[in-house]
Amino acid sequence: MLYDPITINRLTLKSRLVMPPMQTGRTDLGHVTDDLVNYYHERALYSKPGLIFTEHSCITEAGRAAKEQLSIADDGMIPEHRRLTDAIHAAGSRVFVQLNHGGSSAVPFDDGEIVSASAVVNLRKPSPRMPRPLTVPEIHELEDAYARAALRALEAGYDGVEIHCAHAYLLNQFYSPLSNLRDDEYGAACMENRVRFLLETMEKVRAVIGADCPMAVRLGGADYMPGGSTEEDAVEAARLIERAGADLLDISGGMCGYIRPDCKEPGYFGSMTEKVRRAVSIPVILTGGVAKLADAERLLAEGKADLIGVGRALLLDAHWAEKA
Numbered sequence: 001m002l003y004d005p006i007t008i009n010r011l012t013l014k015s016r017l018v019m020p021p022m023q024t025g026r027t028d029l030g031h032v033t034d035d036l037v038n039y040y041h042e043r044a045l046y047s048k049p050g051l052i053f054t055e056h057s058c059i060t061e062a063g064r065a066a067k068e069q070l071s072i073a074d075d076g077m078i079p080e081h082r083r084l085t086d087a088i089h090a091a092g093s094r095v096f097v098q099l100n101h102g103g104s105s106a107v108p109f110d111d112g113e114i115v116s117a118s119a120v121v122n123l124r125k126p127s128p129r130m131p132r133p134l135t136v137p138e139i140h141e142l143e144d145a146y147a148r149a150a151l152r153a154l155e156a157g158y159d160g161v162e163i164h165c166a167h168a169y170l171l172n173q174f175y176s177p178l179s180n181l182r183d184d185e186y187g188a189a190c191m192e193n194r195v196r197f198l199l200e201t202m203e204k205v206r207a208v209i210g211a212d213c214p215m216a217v218r219l220g221g222a223d224y225m226p227g228g229s230t231e232e233d234a235v236e237a238a239r240l241i242e243r244a245g246a247d248l249l250d251i252s253g254g255m256c257g258y259i260r261p262d263c264k265e266p267g268y269f270g271s272m273t274e275k276v277r278r279a280v281s282i283p284v285i286l287t288g289g290v291a292k293l294a295d296a297e298r299l300l301a302e303g304k305a306d307l308i309g310v311g312r313a314l315l316l317d318a319h320w321a322e323k324a
C-alpha cells in the first residue's frame with residue numbers, strides 16, 4: 001500500500017510515503033548549502049518517498065520565521081532552489097515547495113514590525129513585540145507575494161506548491177479563533193471569513209502555476225485548545241479548500257503545532273484526517289508520530305489517509321525506510 005503509486009493532478013507519485021516539510025537548520029542564513037542539498041538527496045535516494053516537501057520557505061523577508069529559515073523571497077533564490085530540486089529529482093522523488101509567512105512569530109533580519117490577523121501574541125512562538133493587524137490592502141499585497149514565490153518555485157523546478165496554513169503561522173493565525181479577533185470580512189465570525197485570505201492566496205497562486213500544476217494546502221485544522229479551532233472546523237475548511245481548487249490536503253495541528261497535546265499514538269491526527277477524508281475527494285496526507293512502516297501501512301488500510309508523512313524518523317536517519 002505505502003509503495004503504491006498515487007496521482008495528484010497531473011503528477012503520479014511512485015509511493016504514498018511523504019517526507020513532510022522540516023526546517024533543518026542547515027541553511028546559511030536562509031541560503032542553500034551543500035549540506036542541505038546532500039541532506040535531501042540522501043533521503044530521496046535511500047528512503048524513496050514519493051514526495052518530499054522541502055522545509056518552509058519565507059515568501060518575504062519581513063515574514064521570516066527563523067534566522068535559518070530557507071528563503072524564496074526574491075528571484076536570486078531561484079538557482080539555489082534549483083540545486084535542491086535537481087538533487088531530489090536525480091534520486092527519483094518528486095518535490096514540492098512550502099510557502100510560508102511567519103506573521104506574529106516572524107523574526108525579520110531588519111528587526112522590522114511584525115503583522116498578523118490581530119494584535120495577539122503568538123501562542124506557539126511568542127515574540128516580545130505585539131503584531132500589528134494587517135489592513136485589507138496589505139492582505140492583498142501578501143497574496144501577491146505568495147503568488148510571486150510560487151512562480152519562483154516553478155522556475156526552480158518544483159513539481160508543486162504547498163501553502164502553509166498550519167502551526168500558528170500567518171494564514172493559520174487568520175484561521176484560528178484564538179488569534180483572529182477581526183470584525184471585517186477576514187474575521188472569525190464564519191469559516192468563509194477565516195479562510196478568505198488562504199482562498200484568495202490559492203486563487204492567485206493558481207493563476208500563476210496553471211491548472212495542471214499540483215497545489216497542496218497544509219491545514220492546521222484543529223488547535224486542541226479551549227476556544228480554538230476544532231476537527232469539525234477542519235472538515236468545513238477542507239470542503240472550501242477543495243472547492244477553491246486544492247489538489248492535496250496536508251493535515252496537521254494549528255496553535256498546538258505539529259504535536260497533539262492529548263494524544264501521542266502513531267498517526268495522532270488520524271481522527272481529524274479520517275473526518276476530512278470523508279468530506280473531500282482530493283487525497284489527504286496524515287503526518288505525526290509514525291516511525292514504523294507497519295503503522296504507516298495500517299493507517300492507510302484503516303482509511304485514515306491516502307498518503308503518510310514520516311518526519312522526525314527521516315530527519316534523523318536517511319536510511320529509515322530501508323531499515324524499517
Ligand SMILES: Cc1cc2nc3c(=O)[nH]c(=O)nc-3n(C[C@H](O)[C@H](O)[C@H](O)COP(=O)(O)O)c2cc1C
Nearest residue numbers: 020021022023055056258287288289290310311312
Ligand atoms: C525540526 C522540525 C522542523 C519542522 N519544520 C516544519 C516546516 O518547515 N513546515 C511544516 O509544515 N512543518 C514542520 N515540521 C513538522 C513536520 O512536518 C511534521 O508534521 C512533524 O514532525 C510531525 O511528524 P513526525 O512525528 O513524523 O515527525 C517540523 C518538525 C520538526 C521536528
